[in-house]
Amino acid sequence: MLRKDNVAMNRAPFSLTLDKSAPEVGNKVLRNTYMLLAATLAFSALMAGVSMALALPTWMYLVSVIGAILMGMFVLPRTANSSAGIGVIFAITGLLGLGLGSILTAYLALPKGPEIIATAFGGTALIFLGLSGYALTAKRDFSFLGGFVFAGMMVVVVAIIANLFLQMPALSLAISAAIILLMSAFILFDTSRIINGGETNYIMATYGLYLSIFNIFVSLLQILGIMGGDD
Amino acid sequence: MNLFLQITLAVVLVMMLFFLWPAFKHWQEHGPKASKGDWPAVVLPLALVVGLVVLLVALVR
Numbered sequence: 001m002l003r004k005d006n007v008a009m010n011r012a013p014f015s016l017t018l019d020k021s022a023p024e025v026g027n028k029v030l031r032n033t034y035m036l037l038a039a040t041l042a043f044s045a046l047m048a049g050v051s052m053a054l055a056l057p058t059w060m061y062l063v064s065v066i067g068a069i070l071m072g073m074f075v076l077p078r079t080a081n082s083s084a085g086i087g088v089i090f091a092i093t094g095l096l097g098l099g100l101g102s103i104l105t106a107y108l109a110l111p112k113g114p115e116i117i118a119t120a121f122g123g124t125a126l127i128f129l130g131l132s133g134y135a136l137t138a139k140r141d142f143s144f145l146g147g148f149v150f151a152g153m154m155v156v157v158v159a160i161i162a163n164l165f166l167q168m169p170a171l172s173l174a175i176s177a178a179i180i181l182l183m184s185a186f187i188l189f190d191t192s193r194i195i196n197g198g199e200t201n202y203i204m205a206t207y208g209l210y211l212s213i214f215n216i217f218v219s220l221l222q223i224l225g226i227m228g229g230d231d
Numbered sequence: 232m233n234l235f236l237q238i239t240l241a242v243v244l245v246m247m248l249f250f251l252w253p254a255f256k257h258w259q260e261h262g263p264k265a266s267k268g269d270w271p272a273v274v275l276p277l278a279l280v281v282g283l284v285v286l287l288v289a290l291v292r
Binding site for chain 1 (some may be wrong): 241245247248254259262272273275276277279280287290291
């Protein structure tokens with residue numbers, strides 16, 4: 001069984017400003033967010049390909065997650081309001097792609113590896129597109145989820161820290177399942193905040209959605225690897 | 232190498248907890264409260280996500 005640590009969940013604190021009088025602003029932020037999200041996902045995939053071609057070792061995943069968390073906490077919030085923020089978000093997503101490539105290499109060595117990766121990829125796409133579409137058409141404000149998702153994040157982070165040293169497969173599986181649910185709630189929360197004017201910085205909005213997609217993909221990989229593997 | 236990385240990651244995650252705390256407190260105290268029908272509107276899509284994951288697991292088994 002492969003062990004991974006689903007920890008690339010660093011998120012900057014959100015402002016509580018909710019400007020409902022500017023739907024045009026929300027639409028513009030949403031458009032820019034989706035464009036930047038597509039570009040960062042493509043860059044991340046490219047870096048994952050580079051990582052796989054170079055056959056980087058699996059510890060590269062931990063290095064990339066540590067680097068991404070630190071940049072997400074200390075560099076991105078300081079640069080998100082300038083053009084430098086674009087470079088920083090590409091650096092973070094590229095780094096995470098590099099780390100992801102190293103675990104994909106390990107998964108490809110499993111008997112059902114390619115099938116597991118393809119299924120996780122399809123599942124992640126389905127979850128993201130479905131939840132985004134739902135949040136965009138539901139005409140509901142999901143900002144009330146704020147307390148719930150941040151409380152959930154803190155509980156999950158504590159569980160991840162514990163499992164870094166306990167190395168319990170059952171806890172690892174439970175953490176992955178919790179992350180998928182939590183990140184799904186974050187997609188509703190983030191998308192709703194963008195369209196309602198609660199998040200006006202498309203770099204931070206992209207960062208939030210990218211992390212949700214990344215964490216769902218890695219957690220799905222882990223669940224499918226444990227439940228679908230022959231070992 | 233791995234143990235060193237695990238300890239570093241644990242330290243970074245503890246830092247992240249301190250980083251998350253103000254956001255969590257802010258949302259708990261000042262975040263909008265759910266109105267009638269809000270929670271079912273969240274539980275339904277999340278239940279569908281659970282169903283999809285179960286289906287994907289069955290597919291790869």
